[in-house]
Amino acid sequence: MAEESQGVAVNERGGRGRGRRPADEVRADVLRTVGDLLLAEGVADLTFERVARLSGVSKTTLYRWWPSKGALALDGYFHAVEPTLAFPDTGDVRADVLAQLRAFAHVMTQTPGGKVLAELIGQSQTDADLAASFRALYSSERRRLAAARLQRAQEVGQIRADVDTRVLIDQLWGAVYHRLLIPDEPVTDEFLCALVNNLMDGISETL
Amino acid sequence: MAEESQGVAVNERGGRGRGRRPADEVRADVLRTVGDLLLAEGVADLTFERVARLSGVSKTTLYRWWPSKGALALDGYFHAVEPTLAFPDTGDVRADVLAQLRAFAHVMTQTPGGKVLAELIGQSQTDADLAASFRALYSSERRRLAAARLQRAQEVGQIRADVDTRVLIDQLWGAVYHRLLIPDEPVTDEFLCALVNNLMDGISETL
Amino acid sequence: MAEESQGVAVNERGGRGRGRRPADEVRADVLRTVGDLLLAEGVADLTFERVARLSGVSKTTLYRWWPSKGALALDGYFHAVEPTLAFPDTGDVRADVLAQLRAFAHVMTQTPGGKVLAELIGQSQTDADLAASFRALYSSERRRLAAARLQRAQEVGQIRADVDTRVLIDQLWGAVYHRLLIPDEPVTDEFLCALVNNLMDGISETL
Amino acid sequence: MAEESQGVAVNERGGRGRGRRPADEVRADVLRTVGDLLLAEGVADLTFERVARLSGVSKTTLYRWWPSKGALALDGYFHAVEPTLAFPDTGDVRADVLAQLRAFAHVMTQTPGGKVLAELIGQSQTDADLAASFRALYSSERRRLAAARLQRAQEVGQIRADVDTRVLIDQLWGAVYHRLLIPDEPVTDEFLCALVNNLMDGISETL
DNA sequence: GGCTAAGCGAGACGGTACGTCAGGTCTTATT
């Protein structure tokens, strides 16, 4: 009933047969579709139903491999957006941190991936699986890289020894996230500079 | 389920008749139900359908008054949780800010309302109406209050004049939100102290 | 948003609005579709999904009114096929019974409804609800009519007084059903004549 | 789920390896499972999927040997229920027929196999393969045996020569099937006796 | 004090998506 053309079984109506396909091929189809959907329409319009329809992969298979919508979204996101985790180390921690903040802010505000990331963080507030995956796959690694750079600065005497460098991350990148997630104020370059200056130099009036 | 007892027409089957009811009464029933649902189950399980069923208010009426789920959730939240916006002013900005951060952190981590607030922020990433309402009803007012206190500190010379006080809010409360929304690290009292100390004193090694 | 043309709400895309429609209209659409499907393709290809798709009535509504596929099929069947329950009474029971058997056999073997009826009886073997509905709506009434005619014959002395007329129904129409449901042998006119003759006259060799 | 214990290779995870097994062993496992399922839950709950799961035989193998669910069910049924086709011949056809009807009615109403047989007849209304197999394996043989006994009675002058004995089968066993498949009336011993008496003696009032 | 229309409860309606199950087909690895 199925006609062999070359290697891939194809039935007479032009559709693919129903049998098993290589897992990698299926996975690639799904992730491509999810990535496109995420960037084009955001997390809210991502459904298993649409992914199945658009990717040509069955719902059964989607549920087999991705237990929740969050898992699917996260996987698709990282497939579509190769996250730049690189952290410069020129020896000048102040300049390096500012550079990284600028790169980060640029991605978040100037690329479609930024919106998606904010939505993923949003969904993770009501989806524990997504929250866990997000931390495991993304945020904790970013924290680790930032902390490593800051600790090197501490070791070479650019940051005081009694400072907990983990807190600095919240006061720099966390501050940016704050303006992204609750956008009462915009993320400007002045803002990024102020973040670094305030923290490095302190804000107290010194006599 | 709850039976009204004074003055309301009740038919023989125990249900209320379907005539018009005072708007205030209807509104109160709805907000009470929404508040209960939010605190008990969170934003994800809040649906018009359930609110209608549990409150005895028809879906028609809900849609008449609240255009979206976010609007309903926000209204119910502020009805259930009287938000403490008060900001102390003892003259010592360092102590006042720490006190407010502690109060804030306590509400967010120790009360059910904290979870709900995080979920509302989450939902607002994919619901522009909710985002706008959230800023209008809550976050911008909180920013304003904090900014006012910090500006007084600036005026009395506790904070350097060249500092943009709006940025400080992101580096203090924004840092807390960071740990709440992306919980790689916990919100501890040491963390809150470090936030204030880092920012007030600076983190640079001074020679 | 909806444009009123005359009486019926119609939206700008030409489709019908989503609000409530008169129940009779909905019901008529469903039964017409089910009837068509049954006669065209039989019971096996009748699904809620297809009925919803073809009738323009939502699955929710179908499930609201028809608890099972059997209920839907039965309702659609009796809407499509006006069952001829009439039983002639010319005074000659032998002729009347044969006439009715011929009419019955004709419907069952020469019309599409016959196949459907057999399939409904088939499905009722594994669907208790359908079985109950089938008896209530169809078979018990047919038995009643046949029994009434036979009892009149008994009263006028054409059938012996000690005969249980209910058994005769199984030996006449039941015998036809047997050849319909387990078609080892065909239902011919000779067969129908033999049924009546055998039973009226007995098959024993009389000395 | 069931663990094979003698002679079969078992891997460390408890499952059997996937190599070839003797066809007889495979077939026996399947038929046992199908028989159990049929008697325990009926035809409706018999699926290839469950049989594969419960028997430890792969779907591939099931489809290789049994082309349809009906074929599988029928095979399993006859494996579980050794059908009693024996027909007594004491010389008295009236007594023999009644005895066989009683045995048949007992099996159909008092044993789990009776329900299954009714369900198989039901399924055969929408499954042409099953219908054909059922006739080939079961019903035509039963007709043949009954016809043989009745023809002997005809030859020895207990049944009139002009009677088509095939019709009698429908008026006796067919009448019982009628009450089994469309149970408006019960199958009682009085019913069975009446079947034989009505047919042998005729029901006409004789002057 | 009666009339009327605005607002209400009830819930049907067409949809979309959910998460699951079974049907058949096909691939891969095993024996």
Add this chain to the structure above:
DNA sequence: AATAAGACCTGACGTACCGTCTCGCTTAGCC
């Protein structure tokens, strides 16, 4: 070479909720 395991697409299942709409009732607010 036949088998086990199981991935794969298809299509149907029955349910939840969405936002819209009809209907009948009741009461508030106007005469």
